[in-house]
Amino acid sequence: MRRLVNFVVLLLVLGAGYVFVTQPENLPFRVPWQTQTPSTSAPQTKTTVPPDPRPTPEQSPPENTVQTGPLGEITDAAIQTLVSRQPISIQALRARKYPGSKLNVVRDLNAGSNYSRQVVSYQSDGLKIFALLTVPRGTPPKDGWPTIVFNHGYIPPEKYRTTERYVAYQDAFARAGYVTLKSDYRGHGDSEGEARGGYNDPGYTVDVLNAAASLKKDSRVNRTRMGLWGHSMGGQLSLRAMLVDPDLGAASLWAGVVASYDILATDWNPPGGEQKPVLDKLNRRYLRALSPNAYLQELDGRPIQLHQGTADEDVPYSFQKDFADDLLAAKQRFKAYKYPGDDHNLSGNLGLALRRSVQFFKDNL
Template sequence: MLMFQKLFLLVLILAIVLAARSFVNKEGGANLSSVIEENLGGLIEEKDVHPLQIAEMRKKEYPGSEIVVEQELANGSNYKRYIASYKSEGLKIYGLLMVPQGAPPDGGFPAIIFNHGYISPEVYSTTEKYVAYQDGFARNDYVVFKPDYRGHGNSEGKPEGAYYSTAYTTDVLNAVASIQKLPDVNPEKIGMWGHSMGGHITLRSMVVTNDIKAGVIWAGVVASYEEMAENWRRDRPWRPSTRETESFRPTRQQLTDKYGDWETNPDFWDSISPIKFVADISGPVALHHGAADESVPWEFSESLKNALEKEGKEVEYYTYQGAGHNLSGNAFGSAMSRSIAFFDKYLK
């Protein structure tokens, strides 16, 4: 398929060059290089551009909106809980919002955008999963907002995925802008937490915007696309859900068919890999990974640690012997305490 596309492009280029020569002959004084650039430049540029590229994502705007409280839930120990909504690319996106009950500190509360891992959109629920994780941050005087990515729960839009679409990261970046508008939030004290797929979203967000001052990633899919393809062997084969299939969720094969693989076109794959842009990361990062994780290899976190250290960035790295993908059991308490301390260090 790729060879056919390249052959077609070469034929097209030849046709344009011949047409340009004919035009020059007729017009006399026309400059051949100008004619070719005018007719061909846009074509070549368009072929090499994809919305997933970090450079392209940086060109976009993520204005967010006012956050609207849709439903008041039962309070936590020292914080209020709400189902809230905001706008992302015109879509209404829901999320779980937690707000401390006490008086805000000078400048407002720090806030954490909480990026959940992969959950089948058909079974996802705003108030289920990650309850203890969010409670840990909210009890320590953080505003916590967990966006329901598009196509999840009651959020509008299609569940396009995080690795080969900008959709979920766009929703998260608009959540950042929205939480910065919330009364009693300090817009300069925004952190981000992500698990598994949410870790990928966190890393991508932190190399696209400068608004995220600290990031914590648990069991993150944070390796390069090459490493993901060659070394990611899950404990059970993954299949897209019915809703994702019906939404024509983008795939790696589609990008490979158009751009080639990482051996034939490494520049393209580097251009969409957040780990290749950590020289520009917006703040310090803490990485946590279970050594017995059978869903996402702990080596992914080690790769990111090494990349951050190579660029002289601040990074904390913890592995937990015997712990699985969710860092449950004894590892959970240690990982939560370290995560809270990390956010306290950089956001308070």
């Protein structure tokens, strides 16, 4: 599956603020940057920084400065200040509200073996977002059905269709007795809004969190038994959503774009045989702080399951290994599965991976 990368890297310039470098949407993570050597002849205590290009009231800092050390070096607190200004950061996402809305039925679809299928809509940022909802047949348990917020990977928005692709994946959870909701992120299918990508812009993540909030309003859903399934870009969206919403109790991530941002910036295959960029320490510190991986300890023991094939040509298998190392360092619960020779969609082990994912949710929701 092709991926859409629209990733902005802030490049700090000691003593001179920072530089915005925007990645073209059709390129993998690649970081052209400029740096300047700080002058030690005039020690500084503050560095003036331009405001965020898209500030919001929740994210705008009280003053436009960051603290530096005696020789102008950027402190950890200063980096956190810059990170908090980015709408995609965990801090900024946590500052927003996710009211969701009632799930309104748009049309009924052919039912599955033991569940109904409907196209529904909900509200996200004032936009009408469409989604595919499945609900088990029969009387719900006393506290409602367990639920999976289902997050698809990158599909060109103009080619995306609500009822195409991921049918077998969603069906596996629906047949196992889970409510599932697969959102058509903004700009996809009939959903309103602009498709701006899942890495640099917060929109898709906001849609996922409002999908979860909308499910919580449904009396058929047990809001204490909610999980996430995400593939590729959907893995990144699921990780962010889990770090924002503590009600999301577990996540199964397939071939997820879940390595830390500094790894994504340097190790996502450069196009045309170009050399991989090398980050200086300052840029690496900034990208690590911006990454969701910097907050993994705040999962507070909520488990994650990982699946990836070693022959994945879209997302390097090393991303799963890097993410597993981050989870280990954060002392979080996870299980990682490796599928030798399999591709981005786990085509050769689809049944096995789905059974493992279903069992994971049975054990953890």
